[in-house]
Amino acid sequence: MSSIKIECVLPENCRCGESPVWEESSNSLLFVDIPAKKVCLWNSLTNQVQRVTVDAPVSSVALRQSGGYVATVGTKFCALNWEDQSVVVLATVDKDKKNNRFNDGKVDPAGRYFAGTMAEETAPAVLERHQGSLYSLFPDHHVKKYFDQVDISNGLDWSLDHKIFYYIDSLSYSVDAFDYNLQTGQISNRRSVYKLEKDEQIPDGMCIDTEGKLWVACYNGGRVIRLDPETGKRLQTVKLPVDKTTSCCFGGKDYSEMYVTCARDGMDSESLLRQPEAGGIFKITGLGVKGIAPYPYAG
Ligand SMILES: O=C(O)[C@H](O)[C@@H](O)[C@H](O)[C@H](O)CO
Numbered sequence: 001m002s003s004i005k006i007e008c009v010l011p012e013n014c015r016c017g018e019s020p021v022w023e024e025s026s027n028s029l030l031f032v033d034i035p036a037k038k039v040c041l042w043n044s045l046t047n048q049v050q051r052v053t054v055d056a057p058v059s060s061v062a063l064r065q066s067g068g069y070v071a072t073v074g075t076k077f078c079a080l081n082w083e084d085q086s087v088v089v090l091a092t093v094d095k096d097k098k099n100n101r102f103n104d105g106k107v108d109p110a111g112r113y114f115a116g117t118m119a120e121e122t123a124p125a126v127l128e129r130h131q132g133s134l135y136s137l138f139p140d141h142h143v144k145k146y147f148d149q150v151d152i153s154n155g156l157d158w159s160l161d162h163k164i165f166y167y168i169d170s171l172s173y174s175v176d177a178f179d180y181n182l183q184t185g186q187i188s189n190r191r192s193v194y195k196l197e198k199d200e201q202i203p204d205g206m207c208i209d210t211e212g213k214l215w216v217a218c219y220n221g222g223r224v225i226r227l228d229p230e231t232g233k234r235l236q237t238v239k240l241p242v243d244k245t246t247s248c249c250f251g252g253k254d255y256s257e258m259y260v261t262c263a264r265d266g267m268d269s270e271s272l273l274r275q276p277e278a279g280g281i282f283k284i285t286g287l288g289v290k291g292i293a294p295y296p297y298a299g
């Protein structure tokens with residue numbers, strides 16, 4: 001019997017915490033607060049947090065092979081130098097869509113940085129629809145566009161054999177899969193592998209475990225769910241003491257812990273009193289399953 005323990009390890013009060021990424025070399029969790037325009041690095045050993053503020057909403061961050069990080073800032077793929085806090089633009093997307101910004105992003109097993117866009121929200125999940133697209137930034141800094149008509153581009157990850165790309169467009173309430181060609185970075189054959197139930201609310205960030213099962217953070221659902229993409233069945237539900245759970249990743253020793261981000265924006269004062277840890281970073285232990293190390297951007 002595994003005994004699951006959930007604790008808020010960092011009361012960060014994020015307006016919209018997102019993009020948790022474990023950095024093994026520093027025993028730290030990287031994450032962003034999108035509307036606060038902050039990239040944060042929490043050291044799990046010292047409990048110290050370093051924060052870098054950028055000039056536009058920052059929706060995702062990833063490791064970079066050559067050092068430092070990459071991040072999606074506004075509609076730009078950027079390189080982030082942590083030492084001097086400098087940001088260098090690598091590529092810009094959606095130049096004709098002034099109200100758009102990037103949302104979730106993650107690096108594929110070949111080192112390409114995938115991220116999708118969305119129209120800026122006027123309130124959580126309230127936005128002009130079909131404005132987003134999915135892109136990837138190749139190691140040579142060229143950008144590939146996969147498709148448009150996206151509402152809220154969100155969670156993404158790859159199967160353990162790298163042959164499937166999993167993707168969430170939140171307002172479809174579906175977790176989708178594509179065949180993936182790791183050599184070329186091409187996707188094809190879109191299908192749904194799981195449709196969310198009403199009380200699970202809005203699918204947001206996602207990660208895979210070493211058994212090839214998917215973990216999806218449910219925005220407004222206050223939970224992460226574990227899905228079997230082969231059978232389309234939900235295997236497990238883990239509830240958190242906050243409603244606006246946005247994303248999850250594995251980290252810690254041997255990637256045996258799960259870290260979950262969440263949001264405060266969109267909560268009324270009564271809910272904030274009931275959920276004082278909203279916007280914090282949560283750690284779940286005792287799941288009995290591990291994750292895999294994040295891939296670094298190769299460019
Ligand atoms: O965390 C994210 O990915 C978005 O940027 C958020 O804004 C939520 O997903 C959205 O509000 C709920 O759908």
Ligand SMILES: [Zn+2]
Pocket residue numbers: 018103104154155204205246247
């Ligand atoms: Zn998200």
